[in-house]
Amino acid sequence: MKGGAASGASLLLAVIQGRPWNEAKRKRMPTETTAHPPLNAIRHTAAHLLAHAVKDLYPDAKLTIGPATEQGFYYDFDRKEPFTPDDLTRLEERMKELIAADLPMTGREISRPDAITRFTAEDEPYKVELIHGIPQDEPLSLYTIGSFTDLCRGGHVHSSAEVGAVKLLSVAGAYWRGDEHNPMLQRIYGTAFPTQGELDAYLQFLEEAQRRDHRKLGRELGLFSIEEDAGGGLIFWHPKGTAVRQIVEQFIREGLVERGYLPVITPHVVHEHLYEISGHLENFAQNMFGPLEVEGQRFRLKPMNCPGHILIYRSEARSYRDLPLRYSEFGTVYRFERSGTLHGLTRVRGFTQDDAHLFCAPEQLQGEFEQTVEEALRLLHAFNFTDFQFFLSTREQRGGTDEIAEAAIRNALDRFGMPYELDEGGGAFYGPKLDINLSDAIGRKWQLGTVQVDFVLPERFGLKYRGADGEDHRPVMIHRALAGSMERFFGVLIEHFAGAFPAWLAPVQVAIAPISEHQLEYARQTARALRARNFRVEVDESNEKLGYKIRHWKLQKVPYILVVGKQEAADGTVAVNERGIEERRAPVAVETFAEELAQRVAERR
RNA sequence: GCCGUUGUAGCUCAGUGGUAGAGCACUUCCUUGGUAAGGAAGAGGUCAUGGGUUCAAUCCCCAUCAACGGCUCCA
Numbered sequence: 001m002k003g004g005a006a007s008g009a010s011l012l013l014a015v016i017q018g019r020p021w022n023e024a025k026r027k028r029m030p031t032e033t034t035a036h037p038p039l040n041a042i043r044h045t046a047a048h049l050l051a052h053a054v055k056d057l058y059p060d061a062k063l064t065i066g067p068a069t070e071q072g073f074y075y076d077f078d079r080k081e082p083f084t085p086d087d088l089t090r091l092e093e094r095m096k097e098l099i100a101a102d103l104p105m106t107g108r109e110i111s112r113p114d115a116i117t118r119f120t121a122e123d124e125p126y127k128v129e130l131i132h133g134i135p136q137d138e139p140l141s142l143y144t145i146g147s148f149t150d151l152c153r154g155g156h157v158h159s160s161a162e163v164g165a166v167k168l169l170s171v172a173g174a175y176w177r178g179d180e181h182n183p184m185l186q187r188i189y190g191t192a193f194p195t196q197g198e199l200d201a202y203l204q205f206l207e208e209a210q211r212r213d214h215r216k217l218g219r220e221l222g223l224f225s226i227e228e229d230a231g232g233g234l235i236f237w238h239p240k241g242t243a244v245r246q247i248v249e250q251f252i253r254e255g256l257v258e259r260g261y262l263p264v265i266t267p268h269v270v271h272e273h274l275y276e277i278s279g280h281l282e283n284f285a286q287n288m289f290g291p292l293e294v295e296g297q298r299f300r301l302k303p304m305n306c307p308g309h310i311l312i313y314r315s316e317a318r319s320y321r322d323l324p325l326r327y328s329e330f331g332t333v334y335r336f337e338r339s340g341t342l343h344g345l346t347r348v349r350g351f352t353q354d355d356a357h358l359f360c361a362p363e364q365l366q367g368e369f370e371q372t373v374e375e376a377l378r379l380l381h382a383f384n385f386t387d388f389q390f391f392l393s394t395r396e397q398r399g400g401t402d403e404i405a406e407a408a409i410r411n412a413l414d415r416f417g418m419p420y421e422l423d424e425g426g427g428a429f430y431g432p433k434l435d436i437n438l439s440d441a442i443g444r445k446w447q448l449g450t451v452q453v454d455f456v457l458p459e460r461f462g463l464k465y466r467g468a469d470g471e472d473h474r475p476v477m478i479h480r481a482l483a484g485s486m487e488r489f490f491g492v493l494i495e496h497f498a499g500a501f502p503a504w505l506a507p508v509q510v511a512i513a514p515i516s517e518h519q520l521e522y523a524r525q526t527a528r529a530l531r532a533r534n535f536r537v538e539v540d541e542s543n544e545k546l547g548y549k550i551r552h553w554k555l556q557k558v559p560y561i562l563v564v565g566k567q568e569a570a571d572g573t574v575a576v577n578e579r580g581i582e583e584r585r586a587p588v589a590v591e592t593f594a595e596e597l598a599q600r601v602a603e604r605r
Numbered sequence: 606g607c608c609g610u611u612g613u614a615g616c617u618c619a620g621u622g623g624u625a626g627a628g629c630a631c632u633u634c635c636u637u638g639g640u641a642a643g644g645a646a647g648a649g650g651u652c653a654u655g656g657g658u659u660c661a662a663u664c665c666c667c668a669u670c671a672a673c674g675g676c677u678c679c680a
Contacts, residue, residue, distance in 0.1 A: 074675095082608080082609060082610095083609085084609095084610095085610085169674095170609095170610095170674055170675075171608095171609065171610090171674085171675085172608070172609065172674055172675030172676070173607065173608025173609060173674095173675065173676055173677095174608080174675065174676045174677090175607075175608090175676055175677060178676075178677070179677080180606075180607065180676075180677045180678080184607060184608050184609095184676080185608085185676090186608075186609080187608090187675070187676080189674090189675080215673095219616075220616085226672090228653085228670085228671060228672085231671095232671070232672080284680095286678085286679090287678090287679070287680080303680090304680090333680090335679085335680070337678085337679075337680095338606050338607095338677085338678065338679090339606070339671085340606060340607070340608095340675090340676085340677085340678095341606090341677085341678070341679075342672090343673095347679090347680095351680090353680090428680085433680095435680090447679095447680065450680075481680090484680080485680085488680095513640085515637080515638060515639055515640095516637040516638055516639095517637065517638095518637070543636085543637090544638090544642085544643085545636095545637085545638050545639095545642085545643060546638065546639055546640060547638090547639090547640065547641060547642070547643090548641080548642055548643080549640085549641095550640045550641055551640090551641035551642055552641085552642090553641095554640095554641055555641080561640080563639070563640065565638090565639055566639095567639090575639080575640080577640060584639095584640075
């Protein structure tokens with residue numbers, strides 16, 4: 001791709017023009033409505049009503065905090081007995097009574113000593129702790145609805161009736177103040193909307209999201225599995241999942257070749273010593289699998305590809321004429337993740353990054369960085385992703401080089417006019433980074449691509465190149481993975497398309513359904529002809545009626561089903577049943593259909 | 606890792622203190638069919654694993670493992 005702001009901007013424009021699911025997601029996940037009062041006030045008040053109900057039914061529960069969230073609200077309680085699903089039903093009933101009673105919500109200021117006295121007397125230790133954490137100059141306020149009064153900074157509707165419709169969804173553990181050294185509280189999640197209709201629409205959205213869940217589709221469509229006998233977080237790519245992955249990889253490879261990347265391959269297991277040099281052992285050990293002892297030597301599974309690529313760089317004397325040097329690898333890495341965090345394809349213990357490391361002179365940094373951002377946009381565009389966000393993560397203790405790196409990132413983003421959010425202190429141990437996040441079916445955000453500037457590892461490994469001035473200089477590194485990991489990218493991709501991959505990506509592009517076994521040979525022959533053109537084709541050889549076969553392949557979300565009966569076999573044609581198109585088409589010659597499909601594949605749709 | 610829930614056939618799920626069921630999928634036979642489920646028969650389970658209570662455990666208790674919903678952590 002030829003670089004430049006103009007192409008970047010037009011690309012971006014194209015990216016912004018969304019696809020159905022993105023729009024549907026926005027519509028059906030009404031995080032904002034035009035309704036008055038605003039949703040977050042409704043939900044904040046709903047959280048108070050939940051606390052009211054809990055205090056009514058389970059007076060021993062201690063109050064903590066209960067905010068509105070993007071999709072609803074929660075309230076955390078400290079209580080010995082766990083809340084059961086039955087408890088949730090009872091609490092929801094009680095909340096509905098409170099809503100029906102149309103109780104006014106009133107707020108008033110309270111002095112600090114009075115507040116402490118009050119909550120101490122009520123035996124609400126968490127509230128007292130909260131008060132101590134609030135800055136002295138900030139006024140404190142109490143909000144009362146019905147018989148329930150809570151410490152709260154406000155943002156409520158005027159009465160419980162305005163809450164409209166509520167639903168309690170789940171109960172989960174949550175640490176007090178999010179710190180795992182603190183006691184575990186019980187968090188009750190719920191959501192609220194001005195009207196029952198909007199609530200129903202949201203619940204319907206959640207159901208639709210469940211149908212899109214990549215773990216469910218992965219099994220139904222035969223894409224991948226996770227095997228108990230092998231361990232959690234380790235992915236088995238089945239033939240159909242592998243087919244999709246290879247197409248994605250092929251797409252990425254094409255971009256790499258165009259941009260002058262050099263493919264490399266590095267070992268999965270190396271001496272632990274390498275990670276002493278790189279600093280991984282010092283900074284990343286809690287995410288690494290433990291050492292393997294062989295003949296008294298300690299080896300480690302690789303958690304990142306960078307040290308390997310650095311060794312390749314360092315294996316020869318380098319000149320400024322060699323730079324930038326761009327090494328790419330679909331590199332499989334293994335990271336230890338705590339068991340409770342594993343999640344389908346999106347949080348795993350072994351994954352393959354579309355990784356690359358760019359070694360460049362400092363003055364080349366800006367240009368190289370911009371290219372990677374542009375490339376990231378190309379990737380997102382090709383897969384119809386529009387629902388992404390950029391995050392800039394900075395290092396906690398910055399050196400001077402971090403300032404340079406940060407500036408490079410900001411300049412690149414500004415150049416493409418990309419908005420981004422800032423995550424102070426969230427950077428990698430070797431430098432600041434730019435992350436690309438995408439949402440899954442229910443709006444959970446996952447980090448996919450990442451571009452990181454690194455002055456540290458070149459230093460640690462003593463990397464250098466001979467400059468035009470005859471002196472040695474230190475190169476700068478950019479680490480970049482644009483899809484991030486093939487696993488996570490695939491997970492988000494499955495949900496994005498609800499398993500109905502466009503023809504160019506579909507693991508089975510064409511299913512051929514003979515009407516009776518008399519046409520089986522013709523079906524096989526047609527399949528051979530299409531496979532000869534590199535299409536992915538299956539013949540339905542089952543002893544079933546046509547309706548059954550159609551249903552089967554529709555459920556498999558195959559883009560094309562070709563029906564062949566007596567007439568088609570005689571004419572050398574196929575009757576095309578295209579996914580998403582209801583009306584029947586007149587049969588066409590096999591070659592005509594092949595051209596149509598070839599066109600779609602070429603256009604990646 | 607922590608809190609909670611769950612674990613019965615390949616999948617989705619019923620069920621009982623006296624060693625188990627359905628639908629789909631699978632196999633075979635009949636059927637040879639025109640766009641979302643034709644009929645019949647059959648096979649398939651150490652009821653997650655290991656202990657304990659009991660005359661007897663898939664069911665009750667404990668532990669472990671795994672999955673799920675979160676929290677924490679985080680590429």
